[in-house]
Amino acid sequence: MTVDTNNDQALIEALSKVTTATLTTVLLKKGLRNVWLRGAAPLNPGQPRIVGRAFTLRFVPAREDLATPASWSSPISTRAAIEAMPEGCVAVVDAMGVTDAGIFGDILCARMRKRGVAALVTDGVVRDVAGVRATGLPVWCSGVAAPPSVAGLTFVNWQEPIGCGGVAVFPGDMIVIDDDGAVLIPADLVEAVTEESIEQERLEGWIMSRVDEGVALPGLYPPNEENKARYAAFKAQVR
Known part of the structure; x- marks a missing residue:
């Protein structure tokens, strides 16, 4: 396998901010248990x-x-x-x-x-x-x-x-x-998993902030349509 070392370093830096727990969830969604x-x-x-x-x-x-x-x-x-x-x-x-x-x-x-x-x-x-x-x-x-x-x-x-x-x-x-x-x-999935894991971490960070505010879990984790809309509005504000 030939590795693009510049891109590889960027992936490694991004993954250093992602927990293994998050990664197992993302990989599970891709069928890897x-x-x-x-x-x-x-x-x-x-x-x-x-x-x-x-x-x-x-x-x-x-x-x-x-x-x-x-x-x-x-x-x-x-x-x-x-x-x-x-x-x-x-x-x-x-x-x-x-x-x-x-x-x-x-x-x-x-x-x-x-x-x-x-x-x-x-x-x-x-x-x-x-x-x-x-x-x-x-x-x-x-x-x-x-x-x-x-x-x-x-x-x-x-x-x-x-x-x-x-x-x-x-x-x-x-x-x-x-x-x-x-x-x-898996080597062939690194880029896709990294991208999805960063988004998963961002979502879970937002969910945790809502939990800290006293919001109940049903409909929040995982988010229902109403909370998905709130999360999308949150992302739009922080960009």
């Missing part, structure tokens, strides 16, 4: 909302002849994958939901941070958690574990379709992550 990556929770409270294109990595179950410390020096390794990550990407790692083997530790996260990777998202866990936090790399994961990845997983490739948290993720899909978790926007 399975877009929230299960098991990817913020490692630290208060992490900023992050938006970026997915850079995918894939693990499979551990096999004793392959999942060894020696594999860390292989050309097909997490170390090599990190060196291929472009600045601003979101690393999305399929760890099969394994929670007793940490896929990345402090040194790998420090290198990702140095390369300008925006965030790490996985349905697995990390290790060396104090060191990972110290790197400043925003991480969404299923928790922490002391054992290394090879104790339960074999790394096999990067930049191919994966399943992370029960969601199909393709390289170049847009990932938005905040306190509610990680949401995927």
